[in-house]
Amino acid sequence: MKIEFSSLSNILNGDTYQLRKDHTIENIFIDSRNAIANNKNLFVAIKGERHDGHHFIDELYSKGIRNFIIDQDFNLRNYPDANFFKAHNSVDALQALAGHKRKSFNGLLISITGSNGKTIVKEWLGKLIESVYSVYRSPRSFNSQVGVPLSLWHLNHYQDYAIIEAGISKMGEMEKLEAIVKPNIGIYTNLGTAHDEGFPSLEEKANQKAQLFKDASTIIFCKDFPEISNALHNLPKLEEKEFIGWSFEDNTSNYFVETEERENGTAIRIPYNEQFHIFHAPFKDYASLENITHCLLLLLHQGLPIKVIQNTLNDIRPLNMRLETKKGKNNTYLVDDSYNNDLVGLDTALQFFAQQKQYQKRIIILSDLLETGLRSDVLYQQLSERLASENIDLVIGIGKEILTLEKFYEGKLKIFPDTVSFLEYEKGNPFQEALILIKGARKFNFESIVQRLEQKIHGTVLEIDLNKITHNLNFYRSRLKPNVKTMVMVKAFAYGSSSHEIANWLEFQNVDYLAVAYADEGVVLRQHGIQLPIMVMNPDPRSFDLLHQYNLEPELYSESIFKDYANYTRNQNNPLKIHLKLDTGMHRLGFESNEILILKDLLKQNTQLKVASIFSHLAASDEALHNGFSAQQAMSFKKSADEIVDFLGYKPLLHLLNSPGISRFPDYQFDMVRLGIGLYGVDPTGLHAGQLKSVSILKTVISQVKHIKKGETIGYARKGFANEDIKTATISIGYADGFNRKFSQGVGKVKINGKLAPVIGNVCMDMTMVDVSDIDCNAGDEVIVFGDDPNISDMARAIETIPYEILTNISERVKRVFYAE
Numbered sequence: 001m002k003i004e005f006s007s008l009s010n011i012l013n014g015d016t017y018q019l020r021k022d023h024t025i026e027n028i029f030i031d032s033r034n035a036i037a038n039n040k041n042l043f044v045a046i047k048g049e050r051h052d053g054h055h056f057i058d059e060l061y062s063k064g065i066r067n068f069i070i071d072q073d074f075n076l077r078n079y080p081d082a083n084f085f086k087a088h089n090s091v092d093a094l095q096a097l098a099g100h101k102r103k104s105f106n107g108l109l110i111s112i113t114g115s116n117g118k119t120i121v122k123e124w125l126g127k128l129i130e131s132v133y134s135v136y137r138s139p140r141s142f143n144s145q146v147g148v149p150l151s152l153w154h155l156n157h158y159q160d161y162a163i164i165e166a167g168i169s170k171m172g173e174m175e176k177l178e179a180i181v182k183p184n185i186g187i188y189t190n191l192g193t194a195h196d197e198g199f200p201s202l203e204e205k206a207n208q209k210a211q212l213f214k215d216a217s218t219i220i221f222c223k224d225f226p227e228i229s230n231a232l233h234n235l236p237k238l239e240e241k242e243f244i245g246w247s248f249e250d251n252t253s254n255y256f257v258e259t260e261e262r263e264n265g266t267a268i269r270i271p272y273n274e275q276f277h278i279f280h281a282p283f284k285d286y287a288s289l290e291n292i293t294h295c296l297l298l299l300l301h302q303g304l305p306i307k308v309i310q311n312t313l314n315d316i317r318p319l320n321m322r323l324e325t326k327k328g329k330n331n332t333y334l335v336d337d338s339y340n341n342d343l344v345g346l347d348t349a350l351q352f353f354a355q356q357k358q359y360q361k362r363i364i365i366l367s368d369l370l371e372t373g374l375r376s377d378v379l380y381q382q383l384s385e386r387l388a389s390e391n392i393d394l395v396i397g398i399g400k401e402i403l404t405l406e407k408f409y410e411g412k413l414k415i416f417p418d419t420v421s422f423l424e425y426e427k428g429n430p431f432q433e434a435l436i437l438i439k440g441a442r443k444f445n446f447e448s449i450v451q452r453l454e455q456k457i458h459g460t461v462l463e464i465d466l467n468k469i470t471h472n473l474n475f476y477r478s479r480l481k482p483n484v485k486t487m488v489m490v491k492a493f494a495y496g497s498s499s500h501e502i503a504n505w506l507e508f509q510n511v512d513y514l515a516v517a518y519a520d521e522g523v524v525l526r527q528h529g530i531q532l533p534i535m536v537m538n539p540d541p542r543s544f545d546l547l548h549q550y551n552l553e554p555e556l557y558s559e560s561i562f563k564d565y566a567n568y569t570r571n572q573n574n575p576l577k578i579h580l581k582l583d584t585g586m587h588r589l590g591f592e593s594n595e596i597l598i599l600k601d602l603l604k605q606n607t608q609l610k611v612a613s614i615f616s617h618l619a620a621s622d623e624a625l626h627n628g629f630s631a632q633q634a635m636s637f638k639k640s641a642d643e644i645v646d647f648l649g650y651k652p653l654l655h656l657l658n659s660p661g662i663s664r665f666p667d668y669q670f671d672m673v674r675l676g677i678g679l680y681g682v683d684p685t686g687l688h689a690g691q692l693k694s695v696s697i698l699k700t701v702i703s704q705v706k707h708i709k710k711g712e713t714i715g716y717a718r719k720g721f722a723n724e725d726i727k728t729a730t731i732s733i734g735y736a737d738g739f740n741r742k743f744s745q746g747v748g749k750v751k752i753n754g755k756l757a758p759v760i761g762n763v764c765m766d767m768t769m770v771d772v773s774d775i776d777c778n779a780g781d782e783v784i785v786f787g788d789d790p791n792i793s794d795m796a797r798a799i800e801t802i803p804y805e806i807l808t809n810i811s812e813r814v815k816r817v818f819y820a821e
């Protein structure tokens with residue numbers, strides 16, 4: 001179905017402006033950062049709590065975007081070649097447009113809601129159905145008020161089935177989604193009991209979700225959740241609905257599902273149409289069994305051949321939807337995405353890839369696409385258009401189908417018939433200094449490519465979840481008054497997380513400033529393409545050349561360093577940005593209040609220096625005991641800063657607060673705040689229980705398991721002692737990795753297969769022994785050193801230090817892996 005911009009006024013309420021030239025709308029986007037310069041794309045400007053899409057129209061117009069939906073008054077004169085549609089509300093308009101598209105979809109639409117498992121059920125179902133039919137599923141977990149319409153936009157006439165996921169967080173939202181999704185069949189996965197802010201009660205939450213199936217003809221759900229059953233039976237037009245309410249518990253139920261554990265999975269016995277069907281599923285855990293039962297009942301309902309179902313079921317695996325980024329060999333950086341590779345799935349990977357600025361050269365390794373239902377030349381022509389807009393230096397295609405790309409793609413392209421022949425070619429080390437996106441369908445076994453290209457260090461990894469960084473960043477930002485800027489401290493390897501990856505992500509999240517401790521840290525950021533302004537807190541005179549060369553801004557904190565820098569820059573014509581640090585009581589670095597006169601004098605003589613900011617640092621912002629002192633510091637800061645600002649005649653940014661300061665002193669935000677540890681989910685104030693997410697997980701592996709006889713000793717200095725016969729595990733982490741030696745002798749505990757194992761004996765340089773007498777475990781099993789539990793704060797407390805030290809001590813030899821959804 002083609003939708004012209006000019007026809008929007010027939011579909012939506014609102015008015016069209018300009019239209020010097022009409023355009024066919026092929027794609028819709030709402031995040032200005034994902035713009036693909038193309039006059040077939042439509043940007044919907046949405047005003048959210050902190051973001052306003054309207055602010056990006058200027059930038060998007062200059063990039064070549066020509067179609068906009070807006071809901072505010074706007075000066076259109078500056079954009080003569082663009083078309084605007086002014087709606088009453090942009091989100092409503094986006095939904096209505098998607099609803100229009102939905103109406104012309106003639107396939108069967110299955111929609112999924114529930115507290116957990118939506119995405120897994122969607123993906124598994126997709127995989128099971130696609131062995132027979134052409135099926136579309138909404139990308140990743142696009143299930144919100146804007147995610148659902150963006151999903152529906154990709155419905156197409158050639159798809160037999162569409163599977164759309166829908167989630168809500170407050171009252172009234174499902175009604176809106178129902179109106180546009182209009183599912184034929186519903187799956188209600190389950191209901192969590194967690195307290196939900198958005199709903200008055202669990203019953204009401206169940207009812208709200210059930211609204212999605214108001215007009216559905218068939219609904220599959222698990223009767224073992226009584227609130228779901230009740231909610232569904234409260235829907236209108238019950239007599240027109242078919243309920244497939246199955247149960248693991250109630251043997252009087254028509255759909256009593258029995259399971260029996262087998263060696264390599266579980267047998268599932270499902271009654272359907274007066275017959276029993278037994279399937280074998282390759283997993284044993286409850287959640288997976290619940291999810292797959294929903295899928296199986298749907299397939300039985302749709303009459304898919306039992307044999308086909310069983311065959312595909314054997315290949316069902318846990319889902320990995322995360323994009324993983326890590327260092328590769330020969331100075332490369334890998335982005336590994338094993339999620340679906342249909343065209344829509346590819347889009348999200350390409351967007352993430354485009355955000356990575358660390359290397360100039362870009363390579364994509366891609367297998368045949370699995371888009372079902374499209375003719376291969378149409379499919380590869382579309383792929384070619386998509387790739388052409390991405391500035392890719394080399395595309396490597398693997399498979400028999402992707403050869404078709406040669407007909408359309410004009411950039412550099414190399415095709416291999418299979419993964420093995422590509423690996424053979426790779427032996428010549430063809431890639432250097434490049435970003436590489438690896439995206440293949442599962443049957444192409446791209447894991448072997450990742451393994452080959454990856455930089456190998458050892459079994460200990462620090463996993464960093466970028467989405468959780470965004471969550472924490474937004475949490476702190478939501479506490480800021482309008483227009484207060486955010487500087488993020490990425491000193492000390494971004495608190496141990498590795499700085500340029502974090503900085504790149506923060507730049508994409510539009511933070512305003514970065515700060516590092518030393519010039520060389522700033523240089524690394526610039527060498528990896530970071531363009532944000534960067535403040536350097538300890539600018540040694542020997543580093544001035546670097547500051548200059550890499551456009552880094554020094555903090556000047558004393559008369560002597562000021563004079564050094566002033567001398568160095570004396571003959572500069574262009575103004576150079578500096579930051580002035582005032583000492584208001586921390587007594588670390590900074591001009592004291594009695595030096596303000598000297599400072600003014602220095603500024604007067606050095607007009608080549610432009611003060612970008614004036615700041616100070618609170619000595620005890622996390623402790624209520626010192627609130628009086630903090631207030632004194634703030635007053636003294638304001639007084640001195642005002643005096644300097646008056647003298648300067650222009651207004652630099654003033655800033656005072658670090659993370660705990662942001663939590664505790666909203667009145668002292670001034671123009672900017674300096675976020676540090678809070679970004680990683682550590683809250684020194686204890687005020688935000690449950691609101692921050694811990695960002696990193698430190699993992700290692702068991703190298704060996706030993707049975708130790710009563711009376712034997714373990715490790716150096718024979719400090720570990722077996723009071724009885726015990727079992728120990730030797731794990732691959734020691735104090736050289738940052739696992740402090742103070743964790744020796746039971747002070748530290750790690751988690752293995754869900755249970756805590758205390759350190760036994762002394763921590764060694766590269767290894768540690770832990771007591772696993774009560775834990776079922778083997779060599780090769782995963783060990784969690786910290787994550788949600790134990791968390792970094794628990795660990796710090798155990799050895800009487802602070803979380804900052806635990807994080808920043810993780811040594812560089814520990815490999816960092818980044819995840820994003």
Ligand SMILES: *Cc1c(COP(=O)(O)O)cnc(C)c1O
Nearest residue numbers: 489617658659660674675676677
């Ligand atoms: C490190 C640092 C911060 C950040 O502190 P957190 O407690 O980690 O938020 C802020 N300001 C200065 C001057 C710093 O050195």
